[in-house]
Amino acid sequence: MNSQIILLVDDEPHILAIMSHILKRKNYNIETACNGEEGLQKAIKLRPSIIITDVQMPRMKGPEMCRQLLEKHPEFCPLIVVASSRTEHEIRDWVSQHSHIVFKEKPISPVNLLTLVAQHFSSTTLVRA
Protein backbone atom coordinates (compact mmCIF):
# COMPACT_ATOMS: atom_id res chain seq x y z
CA MET A 1 0.00 0.00 0.00
CA ASN A 2 1.30 3.42 -1.01
CA SER A 3 1.35 5.53 2.11
CA GLN A 4 0.77 8.76 0.21
CA ILE A 5 -2.85 9.81 0.22
CA ILE A 6 -4.97 10.81 -2.75
CA LEU A 7 -8.06 12.82 -1.79
CA LEU A 8 -11.03 12.62 -4.18
CA VAL A 9 -13.67 15.36 -3.85
CA ASP A 10 -16.88 15.03 -5.87
CA ASP A 11 -20.60 15.22 -5.19
CA GLU A 12 -21.28 12.36 -7.59
CA PRO A 13 -21.10 9.13 -5.57
CA HIS A 14 -20.58 7.08 -8.75
CA ILE A 15 -17.59 9.17 -9.77
CA LEU A 16 -16.06 8.78 -6.31
CA ALA A 17 -16.73 5.05 -6.45
CA ILE A 18 -15.14 4.43 -9.82
CA MET A 19 -12.08 6.63 -9.24
CA SER A 20 -11.56 5.01 -5.85
CA HIS A 21 -11.87 1.61 -7.45
CA ILE A 22 -9.36 2.40 -10.21
CA LEU A 23 -6.78 3.89 -7.86
CA LYS A 24 -7.20 1.33 -5.08
CA ARG A 25 -6.50 -1.46 -7.57
CA LYS A 26 -3.06 0.15 -7.97
CA ASN A 27 -2.67 0.22 -4.19
CA TYR A 28 -3.04 3.95 -3.72
CA ASN A 29 -4.36 5.21 -0.40
CA ILE A 30 -7.68 6.87 -1.19
CA GLU A 31 -9.84 9.25 0.83
CA THR A 32 -13.09 10.75 -0.42
CA ALA A 33 -15.20 13.82 0.32
CA CYS A 34 -18.57 14.69 -1.19
CA ASN A 35 -18.25 18.49 -1.18
CA GLY A 36 -15.69 21.27 -0.87
CA GLU A 37 -16.29 21.82 2.81
CA GLU A 38 -15.61 18.22 3.70
CA GLY A 39 -12.73 18.17 1.21
CA LEU A 40 -11.08 21.17 2.91
CA GLN A 41 -11.35 19.58 6.34
CA LYS A 42 -9.87 16.30 5.12
CA ALA A 43 -7.12 18.05 3.17
CA ILE A 44 -5.99 19.99 6.23
CA LYS A 45 -6.21 16.94 8.44
CA LEU A 46 -4.76 14.28 6.12
CA ARG A 47 -2.33 16.34 4.04
CA PRO A 48 -2.83 14.31 0.84
CA SER A 49 -0.21 14.30 -1.90
CA ILE A 50 -2.83 14.71 -4.60
CA ILE A 51 -6.29 16.27 -4.47
CA ILE A 52 -8.62 15.51 -7.39
CA THR A 53 -11.66 17.73 -7.11
CA ASP A 54 -14.84 18.52 -8.99
CA VAL A 55 -15.79 22.19 -9.56
CA GLN A 56 -19.55 22.38 -9.09
CA MET A 57 -20.46 21.02 -5.68
CA PRO A 58 -22.89 21.92 -2.93
CA ARG A 59 -21.78 23.73 0.25
CA MET A 60 -18.39 24.68 -1.17
CA LYS A 61 -17.18 24.59 -4.75
CA GLY A 62 -13.88 23.05 -5.75
CA PRO A 63 -12.01 26.31 -6.58
CA GLU A 64 -13.12 27.88 -3.31
CA MET A 65 -11.85 24.85 -1.40
CA CYS A 66 -8.47 25.25 -3.14
CA ARG A 67 -8.32 29.00 -2.44
CA GLN A 68 -8.98 28.51 1.24
CA LEU A 69 -6.48 25.70 1.44
CA LEU A 70 -3.74 27.80 -0.21
CA GLU A 71 -4.61 30.81 1.91
CA LYS A 72 -4.68 29.00 5.25
CA HIS A 73 -1.81 26.64 4.56
CA PRO A 74 0.54 28.21 2.02
CA GLU A 75 3.30 25.80 3.07
CA PHE A 76 1.14 22.85 2.04
CA CYS A 77 1.55 22.29 -1.66
CA PRO A 78 -0.12 19.14 -3.00
CA LEU A 79 -0.86 18.49 -6.69
CA ILE A 80 -4.40 19.69 -7.21
CA VAL A 81 -6.34 18.34 -10.20
CA VAL A 82 -9.46 20.34 -10.95
CA ALA A 83 -11.74 18.14 -13.01
CA SER A 84 -14.87 19.50 -14.60
CA SER A 85 -17.05 19.20 -17.62
CA ARG A 86 -17.50 22.96 -17.41
CA THR A 87 -15.10 25.09 -19.34
CA GLU A 88 -15.49 28.54 -17.86
CA HIS A 89 -12.54 30.78 -18.66
CA GLU A 90 -12.26 31.99 -15.08
CA ILE A 91 -11.45 28.51 -13.84
CA ARG A 92 -8.93 27.88 -16.57
CA ASP A 93 -7.34 31.31 -16.01
CA TRP A 94 -7.20 30.73 -12.27
CA VAL A 95 -5.66 27.29 -12.75
CA SER A 96 -3.03 28.65 -15.13
CA GLN A 97 -1.80 31.02 -12.41
CA HIS A 98 -0.76 28.14 -10.16
CA SER A 99 2.02 25.76 -11.10
CA HIS A 100 0.82 22.92 -8.92
CA ILE A 101 -2.83 23.06 -10.05
CA VAL A 102 -3.89 21.40 -13.29
CA PHE A 103 -7.22 21.37 -15.10
CA LYS A 104 -8.62 18.14 -16.53
CA GLU A 105 -11.83 17.96 -18.48
CA LYS A 106 -14.27 15.27 -17.42
CA PRO A 107 -14.55 12.44 -18.06
CA ILE A 108 -11.05 11.44 -17.03
CA SER A 109 -10.35 8.02 -18.44
CA PRO A 110 -8.89 5.39 -16.05
CA VAL A 111 -5.66 5.35 -18.09
CA ASN A 112 -5.26 9.12 -17.88
CA LEU A 113 -6.02 9.12 -14.20
CA LEU A 114 -3.43 6.48 -13.43
CA THR A 115 -0.84 8.14 -15.65
CA LEU A 116 -1.37 11.50 -14.00
CA VAL A 117 -1.00 10.06 -10.52
CA ALA A 118 1.96 7.88 -11.41
CA GLN A 119 3.80 10.81 -13.05
CA HIS A 120 3.34 12.97 -10.00
CA PHE A 121 4.58 10.36 -7.59
CA SER A 122 7.56 9.47 -9.77
CA SER A 123 8.56 13.15 -10.07
CA THR A 124 8.30 13.75 -6.34
CA THR A 125 10.28 10.58 -5.69
CA LEU A 126 13.01 11.79 -8.04
CA VAL A 127 13.16 15.16 -6.34
CA ARG A 128 13.47 13.51 -2.95
CA ALA A 129 16.14 11.13 -4.20
Add this chain to the structure above:
Amino acid sequence: MIIYTSIVIAVIGGLMAFNHYQEQQGAIQFQGAWFMPVSQSSTRQLLLFMQVIVPILLLTTAFYRFIISKLNTIDRLNDRLICLLNDKKTNTGVQVNDPNTGQPVTAMGHLIDSLENRLKTLESESSRALASNHVLSYQRRKADLLLQAMPYGVLVMDGDGLVTYVNQKIKSLVSVEPEQIVDHPLQSWCKNSELISLLSCYKGNASPLQRLNFVEFKANENSNKTLFASVHPFSIMENIPEFQGVLVIIRDISEEVSARQGRDEFVTHVAHELKSPLNTVHMFVDLLLNDSELDENTRMDSLNSIKDQMERLTGLISNLLNIAKLESGTLSLDKERVNLKEFLEDTFNAVKKSGRSEDLSFDLKLPSSLNAIMIDKELFRVALNNLLSNAVKYNRPGGRVSLEAEETGNSIIIYVRDNGIGINAVDQSQVFEKFYRSDEQEVTTKNGQGLGLALVKQIVTIHYGTVSVKSEKGQGSEFRIEIKKDLHTLRQTA
Protein backbone atom coordinates in the same frame (compact mmCIF):
# COMPACT_ATOMS: atom_id res chain seq x y z
CA MET B 1 -78.16 119.39 -67.57
CA ILE B 2 -78.75 122.16 -65.09
CA ILE B 3 -75.12 123.07 -65.27
CA TYR B 4 -75.25 123.32 -69.07
CA THR B 5 -78.44 125.41 -68.94
CA SER B 6 -76.87 127.75 -66.37
CA ILE B 7 -73.82 128.19 -68.55
CA VAL B 8 -75.99 128.94 -71.61
CA ILE B 9 -78.08 131.53 -69.67
CA ALA B 10 -74.94 133.08 -68.24
CA VAL B 11 -73.44 133.36 -71.71
CA ILE B 12 -76.66 134.94 -73.11
CA GLY B 13 -76.84 137.35 -70.12
CA GLY B 14 -73.22 138.28 -70.72
CA LEU B 15 -73.83 138.97 -74.40
CA MET B 16 -76.84 141.14 -73.57
CA ALA B 17 -74.78 143.07 -71.06
CA PHE B 18 -72.07 143.58 -73.60
CA ASN B 19 -74.57 144.95 -76.15
CA HIS B 20 -75.93 147.33 -73.60
CA TYR B 21 -72.44 148.55 -72.81
CA GLN B 22 -71.83 149.35 -76.39
CA GLU B 23 -75.03 151.33 -76.46
CA GLN B 24 -73.97 153.41 -73.40
CA GLN B 25 -70.70 154.52 -75.03
CA GLY B 26 -68.37 153.98 -72.14
CA ALA B 27 -68.17 151.58 -69.29
CA ILE B 28 -66.77 154.18 -66.87
CA GLN B 29 -69.70 156.52 -67.25
CA PHE B 30 -72.09 153.68 -67.01
CA GLN B 31 -70.51 152.46 -63.80
CA GLY B 32 -70.52 155.91 -62.26
CA ALA B 33 -74.19 156.28 -63.09
CA TRP B 34 -75.26 153.22 -61.15
CA PHE B 35 -75.66 154.93 -57.88
CA MET B 36 -77.12 158.05 -59.37
CA PRO B 37 -80.80 158.48 -58.44
CA VAL B 38 -81.90 159.09 -61.91
CA SER B 39 -85.43 157.87 -62.52
CA GLN B 40 -85.23 157.66 -66.26
CA SER B 41 -82.42 155.19 -66.24
CA SER B 42 -83.46 152.95 -63.22
CA THR B 43 -85.39 150.44 -65.32
CA ARG B 44 -82.56 149.99 -67.69
CA GLN B 45 -80.07 149.77 -64.87
CA LEU B 46 -82.16 147.13 -63.14
CA LEU B 47 -82.29 145.18 -66.31
CA LEU B 48 -78.58 145.53 -66.64
CA PHE B 49 -78.16 144.41 -63.05
CA MET B 50 -80.32 141.36 -63.65
CA GLN B 51 -78.39 140.56 -66.80
CA VAL B 52 -75.16 140.45 -64.75
CA ILE B 53 -76.35 138.96 -61.44
CA VAL B 54 -78.58 136.15 -62.74
CA PRO B 55 -75.83 134.46 -64.76
CA ILE B 56 -73.50 134.81 -61.81
CA LEU B 57 -76.04 133.22 -59.50
CA LEU B 58 -76.78 130.52 -61.99
CA LEU B 59 -73.08 129.84 -62.49
CA THR B 60 -72.51 129.75 -58.74
CA THR B 61 -75.38 127.31 -58.25
CA ALA B 62 -74.14 125.12 -61.07
CA PHE B 63 -70.62 125.18 -59.64
CA TYR B 64 -71.94 124.41 -56.20
CA ARG B 65 -73.92 121.47 -57.48
CA PHE B 66 -70.91 120.26 -59.42
CA ILE B 67 -68.75 120.43 -56.29
CA ILE B 68 -71.43 118.71 -54.16
CA SER B 69 -71.82 115.91 -56.68
CA LYS B 70 -68.07 115.34 -56.56
CA LEU B 71 -68.04 115.53 -52.77
CA ASN B 72 -70.90 113.03 -52.54
CA THR B 73 -68.89 110.47 -54.44
CA ILE B 74 -65.89 111.20 -52.26
CA ASP B 75 -68.11 110.90 -49.20
CA ARG B 76 -69.29 107.49 -50.34
CA LEU B 77 -65.71 106.44 -50.94
CA ASN B 78 -64.85 107.80 -47.51
CA ASP B 79 -67.70 105.83 -45.98
CA ARG B 80 -66.39 102.68 -47.59
CA LEU B 81 -62.89 103.40 -46.34
CA ILE B 82 -64.24 103.92 -42.81
CA CYS B 83 -66.16 100.70 -43.10
CA LEU B 84 -63.03 98.94 -44.28
CA LEU B 85 -61.02 100.43 -41.46
CA ASN B 86 -63.71 99.49 -38.97
CA ASP B 87 -63.79 96.00 -40.42
CA LYS B 88 -67.49 96.36 -41.43
CA LYS B 89 -69.09 95.08 -44.54
CA THR B 90 -68.99 97.73 -47.18
CA ASN B 91 -71.77 98.64 -49.56
CA THR B 92 -70.33 97.20 -52.67
CA GLY B 93 -73.34 98.39 -54.67
CA VAL B 94 -72.09 102.02 -54.74
CA GLN B 95 -71.27 103.16 -58.27
CA VAL B 96 -67.82 104.61 -58.22
CA ASN B 97 -67.32 105.04 -61.88
CA ASP B 98 -69.93 107.80 -62.27
CA PRO B 99 -68.96 109.77 -65.41
CA ASN B 100 -69.71 113.02 -63.57
CA THR B 101 -67.14 112.31 -60.83
CA GLY B 102 -64.15 112.28 -63.05
CA GLN B 103 -61.09 110.04 -63.52
CA PRO B 104 -59.32 110.43 -60.15
CA VAL B 105 -62.38 109.42 -58.14
CA THR B 106 -63.02 106.47 -60.42
CA ALA B 107 -59.43 105.39 -60.01
CA MET B 108 -59.72 105.77 -56.29
CA GLY B 109 -62.85 103.65 -56.34
CA HIS B 110 -60.97 100.95 -58.21
CA LEU B 111 -58.16 101.23 -55.72
CA ILE B 112 -60.58 100.74 -52.84
CA ASP B 113 -62.19 97.82 -54.66
CA SER B 114 -58.77 96.33 -55.11
CA LEU B 115 -57.90 96.98 -51.48
CA GLU B 116 -61.17 95.49 -50.40
CA ASN B 117 -60.57 92.36 -52.46
CA ARG B 118 -57.02 92.14 -51.16
CA LEU B 119 -58.31 92.56 -47.63
CA LYS B 120 -60.80 89.76 -48.18
CA THR B 121 -58.06 87.55 -49.55
CA LEU B 122 -55.86 88.39 -46.59
CA GLU B 123 -58.71 87.69 -44.18
CA SER B 124 -59.34 84.36 -45.86
CA GLU B 125 -55.65 83.50 -45.78
CA SER B 126 -55.46 84.63 -42.18
CA SER B 127 -58.37 82.37 -41.27
CA ARG B 128 -56.73 79.47 -43.03
CA ALA B 129 -53.42 80.23 -41.37
CA LEU B 130 -55.14 80.42 -37.99
CA ALA B 131 -56.86 77.10 -38.62
CA SER B 132 -53.58 75.57 -39.77
CA ASN B 133 -51.92 76.96 -36.67
CA HIS B 134 -54.57 75.34 -34.49
CA VAL B 135 -54.17 72.05 -36.31
CA LEU B 136 -50.38 72.26 -36.01
CA SER B 137 -50.63 73.10 -32.31
CA TYR B 138 -52.97 70.17 -31.80
CA GLN B 139 -50.72 67.83 -33.72
CA ARG B 140 -47.64 69.07 -31.88
CA ARG B 141 -49.41 68.59 -28.55
CA LYS B 142 -50.56 65.15 -29.64
CA ALA B 143 -47.04 64.18 -30.73
CA ASP B 144 -45.65 65.49 -27.44
CA LEU B 145 -48.21 63.53 -25.44
CA LEU B 146 -47.41 60.41 -27.41
CA LEU B 147 -43.70 60.86 -26.75
CA GLN B 148 -44.40 61.53 -23.08
CA ALA B 149 -46.58 58.44 -22.85
CA MET B 150 -43.92 56.20 -24.34
CA PRO B 151 -42.53 53.63 -21.94
CA TYR B 152 -39.04 54.55 -23.11
CA GLY B 153 -36.92 57.62 -22.58
CA VAL B 154 -36.86 59.76 -25.73
CA LEU B 155 -34.21 62.32 -26.45
CA VAL B 156 -33.66 64.37 -29.60
CA MET B 157 -30.18 65.73 -30.23
CA ASP B 158 -29.21 68.13 -32.98
CA GLY B 159 -26.09 67.90 -35.09
CA ASP B 160 -24.11 70.03 -32.65
CA GLY B 161 -24.68 67.62 -29.81
CA LEU B 162 -27.26 69.77 -28.03
CA VAL B 163 -30.40 68.09 -26.82
CA THR B 164 -33.53 69.83 -28.13
CA TYR B 165 -36.20 67.57 -26.68
CA VAL B 166 -36.57 65.00 -23.92
CA ASN B 167 -39.61 63.30 -22.50
CA GLN B 168 -40.27 62.95 -18.77
CA LYS B 169 -39.35 59.25 -18.74
CA ILE B 170 -35.70 60.22 -19.13
CA LYS B 171 -35.70 61.56 -15.58
CA SER B 172 -36.43 58.17 -14.01
CA LEU B 173 -33.86 56.47 -16.24
CA VAL B 174 -30.82 58.72 -15.97
CA SER B 175 -31.86 60.60 -12.80
CA VAL B 176 -31.46 64.03 -14.41
CA GLU B 177 -34.19 66.68 -14.71
CA PRO B 178 -35.24 67.35 -18.34
CA GLU B 179 -34.51 71.06 -17.82
CA GLN B 180 -30.90 70.21 -17.07
CA ILE B 181 -30.61 68.28 -20.31
CA VAL B 182 -32.29 70.47 -22.93
CA ASP B 183 -29.89 72.97 -24.53
CA HIS B 184 -27.07 71.91 -22.24
CA PRO B 185 -23.80 70.37 -23.40
CA LEU B 186 -23.66 66.59 -23.21
CA GLN B 187 -20.84 66.53 -20.66
CA SER B 188 -22.76 68.77 -18.24
CA TRP B 189 -25.65 66.36 -17.63
CA CYS B 190 -24.50 62.93 -18.71
CA LYS B 191 -22.31 61.16 -16.19
CA ASN B 192 -22.18 57.80 -17.90
CA SER B 193 -19.11 57.26 -20.03
CA GLU B 194 -20.76 54.65 -22.29
CA LEU B 195 -23.67 56.96 -23.10
CA ILE B 196 -21.32 59.89 -23.67
CA SER B 197 -19.28 57.78 -26.10
CA LEU B 198 -22.42 56.77 -27.96
CA LEU B 199 -23.85 60.29 -28.30
CA SER B 200 -20.51 61.94 -29.02
CA CYS B 201 -20.26 59.83 -32.17
CA TYR B 202 -23.14 61.84 -33.62
CA LYS B 203 -21.76 65.32 -33.15
CA GLY B 204 -21.16 67.19 -36.38
CA ASN B 205 -17.44 66.58 -36.78
CA ALA B 206 -17.28 63.00 -35.48
CA SER B 207 -16.16 60.37 -37.93
CA PRO B 208 -19.03 58.25 -39.28
CA LEU B 209 -16.78 55.20 -39.14
CA GLN B 210 -16.61 55.36 -35.36
CA ARG B 211 -20.35 55.59 -34.84
CA LEU B 212 -22.00 53.10 -32.56
CA ASN B 213 -25.67 52.26 -32.94
CA PHE B 214 -26.44 51.21 -29.39
CA VAL B 215 -24.91 50.71 -26.00
CA GLU B 216 -25.86 48.77 -22.90
CA PHE B 217 -24.87 50.33 -19.60
CA LYS B 218 -25.57 50.47 -15.90
CA ALA B 219 -27.76 53.39 -14.79
CA ASN B 220 -25.13 54.24 -12.20
CA GLU B 221 -22.32 52.53 -10.36
CA ASN B 222 -24.43 51.37 -7.43
CA SER B 223 -27.47 50.38 -9.43
CA ASN B 224 -28.59 47.01 -10.70
CA LYS B 225 -30.62 48.80 -13.35
CA THR B 226 -29.35 48.08 -16.85
CA LEU B 227 -30.22 50.55 -19.60
CA PHE B 228 -30.11 50.19 -23.37
CA ALA B 229 -29.66 53.26 -25.55
CA SER B 230 -30.08 53.15 -29.32
CA VAL B 231 -29.49 55.99 -31.76
CA HIS B 232 -31.55 56.66 -34.88
CA PRO B 233 -30.28 59.48 -37.14
CA PHE B 234 -32.90 61.46 -39.04
CA SER B 235 -32.85 63.97 -41.86
CA ILE B 236 -35.33 66.84 -42.03
CA MET B 237 -34.32 68.08 -45.47
CA GLU B 238 -34.54 65.78 -48.42
CA ASN B 239 -31.68 65.36 -50.87
CA ILE B 240 -29.14 65.92 -48.10
CA PRO B 241 -27.35 62.71 -47.26
CA GLU B 242 -26.12 63.93 -43.87
CA PHE B 243 -28.50 63.72 -40.92
CA GLN B 244 -29.61 66.83 -39.06
CA GLY B 245 -30.20 65.16 -35.73
CA VAL B 246 -30.59 61.91 -33.89
CA LEU B 247 -33.42 60.30 -32.00
CA VAL B 248 -32.15 58.48 -28.93
CA ILE B 249 -34.28 55.82 -27.27
CA ILE B 250 -33.28 54.74 -23.77
CA ARG B 251 -35.05 51.83 -22.12
CA ASP B 252 -34.72 49.80 -18.96
CA ILE B 253 -33.69 46.27 -19.88
CA SER B 254 -33.03 45.04 -16.34
CA GLU B 255 -35.73 42.39 -16.65
CA GLU B 256 -34.44 41.26 -20.03
CA VAL B 257 -30.90 41.04 -18.67
CA SER B 258 -32.17 39.12 -15.68
CA ALA B 259 -34.12 36.76 -17.94
CA ARG B 260 -31.07 36.37 -20.18
CA GLN B 261 -28.90 35.53 -17.19
CA GLY B 262 -31.55 33.11 -15.96
CA ARG B 263 -31.67 31.45 -19.36
CA ASP B 264 -27.88 31.20 -19.52
CA GLU B 265 -27.77 29.73 -16.04
CA PHE B 266 -30.51 27.29 -17.01
CA VAL B 267 -28.63 26.17 -20.10
CA THR B 268 -25.40 25.85 -18.11
CA HIS B 269 -27.19 23.90 -15.42
CA VAL B 270 -28.93 21.59 -17.89
CA ALA B 271 -25.66 21.01 -19.73
CA HIS B 272 -23.98 20.13 -16.44
CA GLU B 273 -26.81 17.85 -15.40
CA LEU B 274 -26.69 16.06 -18.75
CA LYS B 275 -22.92 15.82 -18.81
CA SER B 276 -22.51 14.45 -15.28
CA PRO B 277 -24.24 11.09 -15.81
CA LEU B 278 -22.59 10.80 -19.22
CA ASN B 279 -19.18 11.33 -17.62
CA THR B 280 -19.92 8.62 -15.09
CA VAL B 281 -21.07 6.24 -17.82
CA HIS B 282 -17.99 7.08 -19.85
CA MET B 283 -15.69 6.23 -16.97
CA PHE B 284 -17.42 2.93 -16.23
CA VAL B 285 -17.42 1.94 -19.89
CA ASP B 286 -13.70 2.74 -20.08
CA LEU B 287 -13.12 0.59 -17.04
CA LEU B 288 -15.08 -2.32 -18.48
CA LEU B 289 -13.36 -2.06 -21.84
CA ASN B 290 -9.79 -1.64 -20.67
CA ASP B 291 -9.58 -3.76 -17.57
CA SER B 292 -9.84 -7.42 -18.40
CA GLU B 293 -9.00 -8.45 -14.85
CA LEU B 294 -12.16 -7.07 -13.28
CA ASP B 295 -13.90 -9.44 -10.94
CA GLU B 296 -17.53 -10.30 -11.47
CA ASN B 297 -18.80 -8.13 -8.60
CA THR B 298 -17.02 -5.07 -9.94
CA ARG B 299 -18.34 -5.69 -13.41
CA MET B 300 -21.88 -6.00 -12.08
CA ASP B 301 -21.47 -2.86 -9.96
CA SER B 302 -20.21 -1.02 -13.00
CA LEU B 303 -23.11 -2.14 -15.12
CA ASN B 304 -25.61 -1.23 -12.40
CA SER B 305 -24.01 2.21 -12.13
CA ILE B 306 -24.36 2.66 -15.87
CA LYS B 307 -28.00 1.60 -15.66
CA ASP B 308 -28.60 4.09 -12.83
CA GLN B 309 -27.06 6.88 -14.85
CA MET B 310 -29.15 5.97 -17.87
CA GLU B 311 -32.30 6.13 -15.76
CA ARG B 312 -31.13 9.43 -14.36
CA LEU B 313 -30.61 10.79 -17.85
CA THR B 314 -33.98 9.53 -19.01
CA GLY B 315 -35.72 11.10 -16.02
CA LEU B 316 -33.84 14.36 -16.47
CA ILE B 317 -34.66 14.64 -20.16
CA SER B 318 -38.28 13.71 -19.53
CA ASN B 319 -38.60 16.34 -16.77
CA LEU B 320 -36.87 18.96 -18.91
CA LEU B 321 -39.15 18.30 -21.85
CA ASN B 322 -42.25 18.48 -19.67
CA ILE B 323 -41.09 21.71 -18.02
CA ALA B 324 -40.18 23.23 -21.38
CA LYS B 325 -43.61 22.35 -22.76
CA LEU B 326 -45.40 23.68 -19.70
CA GLU B 327 -43.43 26.92 -19.66
CA SER B 328 -43.75 27.57 -23.37
CA GLY B 329 -47.47 26.82 -23.30
CA THR B 330 -47.14 24.31 -26.12
CA LEU B 331 -48.33 21.41 -23.98
CA SER B 332 -51.95 20.68 -24.78
CA LEU B 333 -53.67 19.05 -21.85
CA ASP B 334 -55.41 15.81 -22.62
CA LYS B 335 -58.01 16.05 -19.87
CA GLU B 336 -60.38 13.22 -19.16
CA ARG B 337 -62.78 12.27 -16.41
CA VAL B 338 -60.70 10.14 -14.06
CA ASN B 339 -61.81 7.90 -11.23
CA LEU B 340 -59.52 9.45 -8.68
CA LYS B 341 -59.57 6.59 -6.22
CA GLU B 342 -58.42 4.05 -8.82
CA PHE B 343 -55.89 6.47 -10.20
CA LEU B 344 -54.31 7.07 -6.76
CA GLU B 345 -54.23 3.35 -5.99
CA ASP B 346 -52.52 2.54 -9.32
CA THR B 347 -49.88 5.23 -8.96
CA PHE B 348 -49.21 4.36 -5.33
CA ASN B 349 -48.82 0.64 -6.08
CA ALA B 350 -46.48 1.34 -9.01
CA VAL B 351 -44.08 3.22 -6.72
CA LYS B 352 -44.46 0.60 -3.99
CA LYS B 353 -43.39 -2.13 -6.41
CA SER B 354 -40.56 -0.12 -8.01
CA GLY B 355 -37.90 -2.20 -6.25
CA ARG B 356 -36.20 0.68 -4.49
CA SER B 357 -38.29 0.45 -1.40
CA GLU B 358 -37.93 -3.00 0.03
CA ASP B 359 -37.24 -1.77 3.54
CA LEU B 360 -40.02 0.85 3.68
CA SER B 361 -43.61 0.47 4.79
CA PHE B 362 -46.41 1.88 2.64
CA ASP B 363 -49.73 3.16 3.79
CA LEU B 364 -52.66 4.10 1.53
CA LYS B 365 -55.64 5.85 3.13
CA LEU B 366 -58.44 6.67 0.73
CA PRO B 367 -62.10 7.37 1.47
CA SER B 368 -64.69 4.88 0.26
CA SER B 369 -65.47 7.11 -2.70
CA LEU B 370 -63.91 10.13 -4.36
CA ASN B 371 -65.46 12.40 -6.93
CA ALA B 372 -64.21 11.83 -10.46
CA ILE B 373 -62.24 14.84 -11.69
CA MET B 374 -61.09 16.21 -15.03
CA ILE B 375 -57.30 15.86 -15.25
CA ASP B 376 -54.59 15.03 -17.71
CA LYS B 377 -54.07 11.56 -16.32
CA GLU B 378 -50.52 10.95 -17.53
CA LEU B 379 -49.29 14.38 -16.54
CA PHE B 380 -50.89 14.20 -13.13
CA ARG B 381 -49.35 10.75 -12.67
CA VAL B 382 -45.91 12.35 -13.26
CA ALA B 383 -46.61 14.86 -10.46
CA LEU B 384 -47.85 12.26 -8.00
CA ASN B 385 -45.06 9.86 -8.93
CA ASN B 386 -42.44 12.58 -8.30
CA LEU B 387 -43.83 13.21 -4.80
CA LEU B 388 -44.00 9.51 -3.94
CA SER B 389 -40.52 8.85 -5.41
CA ASN B 390 -39.07 11.68 -3.30
CA ALA B 391 -40.77 10.22 -0.23
CA VAL B 392 -39.00 6.95 -0.97
CA LYS B 393 -35.66 8.49 -1.98
CA TYR B 394 -35.28 10.83 0.98
CA ASN B 395 -36.40 8.28 3.53
CA ARG B 396 -34.47 6.12 5.95
CA PRO B 397 -34.31 2.37 6.35
CA GLY B 398 -37.52 1.23 8.00
CA GLY B 399 -39.26 4.48 7.15
CA ARG B 400 -42.85 4.99 6.10
CA VAL B 401 -44.48 6.41 2.97
CA SER B 402 -48.17 7.23 2.94
CA LEU B 403 -50.69 8.50 0.45
CA GLU B 404 -53.92 9.91 1.76
CA ALA B 405 -56.86 11.70 0.16
CA GLU B 406 -59.95 13.46 1.45
CA GLU B 407 -62.84 15.25 -0.15
CA THR B 408 -64.52 18.34 1.28
CA GLY B 409 -67.42 20.34 -0.05
CA ASN B 410 -65.12 22.55 -2.12
CA SER B 411 -62.06 20.53 -2.88
CA ILE B 412 -60.16 17.27 -3.06
CA ILE B 413 -56.96 17.13 -1.04
CA ILE B 414 -54.14 14.63 -1.57
CA TYR B 415 -51.36 14.16 1.00
CA VAL B 416 -48.00 12.46 0.38
CA ARG B 417 -46.19 11.95 3.67
CA ASP B 418 -42.96 10.37 4.80
CA ASN B 419 -40.97 10.18 8.01
CA GLY B 420 -37.63 10.56 6.25
CA ILE B 421 -34.82 13.11 6.46
CA GLY B 422 -37.15 16.11 6.27
CA ILE B 423 -36.46 19.54 4.77
CA ASN B 424 -34.98 22.44 6.70
CA ALA B 425 -36.86 25.75 6.88
CA VAL B 426 -34.59 27.55 4.39
CA ASP B 427 -34.95 24.83 1.78
CA GLN B 428 -38.72 24.59 2.20
CA SER B 429 -39.21 28.02 0.68
CA GLN B 430 -37.23 27.06 -2.41
CA VAL B 431 -37.94 23.40 -3.05
CA PHE B 432 -40.37 24.20 -5.88
CA GLU B 433 -37.79 26.25 -7.80
CA LYS B 434 -36.13 24.74 -10.82
CA PHE B 435 -32.74 23.12 -10.16
CA TYR B 436 -32.89 23.91 -6.48
CA ARG B 437 -31.27 21.21 -4.39
CA SER B 438 -30.49 21.29 -0.73
CA ASP B 439 -26.88 21.45 0.36
CA GLU B 440 -27.61 18.81 2.98
CA GLN B 441 -25.30 15.87 2.56
CA GLU B 442 -28.21 13.44 2.84
CA VAL B 443 -29.64 15.10 -0.26
CA THR B 444 -26.55 15.70 -2.34
CA THR B 445 -25.40 12.11 -2.08
CA LYS B 446 -28.57 11.02 -3.87
CA ASN B 447 -29.26 11.44 -7.55
CA GLY B 448 -31.45 14.34 -8.46
CA GLN B 449 -31.56 17.47 -10.58
CA GLY B 450 -33.89 19.70 -8.64
CA LEU B 451 -36.58 19.44 -11.31
CA GLY B 452 -39.07 16.98 -9.82
CA LEU B 453 -40.85 19.37 -7.44
CA ALA B 454 -40.71 22.24 -9.94
CA LEU B 455 -42.56 20.00 -12.34
CA VAL B 456 -45.07 18.98 -9.64
CA LYS B 457 -45.91 22.63 -9.02
CA GLN B 458 -46.38 23.39 -12.70
CA ILE B 459 -48.57 20.38 -13.30
CA VAL B 460 -50.76 21.09 -10.27
CA THR B 461 -51.01 24.76 -11.23
CA ILE B 462 -52.29 24.04 -14.74
CA HIS B 463 -54.93 21.85 -13.11
CA TYR B 464 -56.06 24.93 -11.14
CA GLY B 465 -54.67 23.42 -7.93
CA THR B 466 -52.10 24.31 -5.30
CA VAL B 467 -49.24 22.38 -3.77
CA SER B 468 -47.54 23.12 -0.46
CA VAL B 469 -45.04 21.52 1.88
CA LYS B 470 -44.77 21.11 5.63
CA SER B 471 -41.66 19.53 6.99
CA GLU B 472 -39.38 19.27 9.96
CA LYS B 473 -35.72 18.42 9.66
CA GLY B 474 -35.17 14.82 10.68
CA GLN B 475 -38.87 14.13 11.17
CA GLY B 476 -40.23 13.85 7.67
CA SER B 477 -42.29 15.83 5.15
CA GLU B 478 -45.86 16.32 4.06
CA PHE B 479 -46.78 17.50 0.57
CA ARG B 480 -50.36 18.64 0.10
CA ILE B 481 -52.13 18.98 -3.25
CA GLU B 482 -55.49 20.72 -3.26
CA ILE B 483 -57.74 20.64 -6.30
CA LYS B 484 -60.81 22.86 -6.15
CA LYS B 485 -64.06 21.27 -7.17
CA ASP B 486 -65.23 23.75 -9.77
CA LEU B 487 -66.10 23.97 -13.44
CA HIS B 488 -62.50 23.30 -14.46
CA THR B 489 -62.19 20.02 -12.59
CA LEU B 490 -65.73 18.66 -12.62
CA ARG B 491 -67.13 19.47 -16.06
CA GLN B 492 -66.86 17.10 -18.99
CA THR B 493 -64.90 19.32 -21.32
CA ALA B 494 -61.55 20.89 -20.58
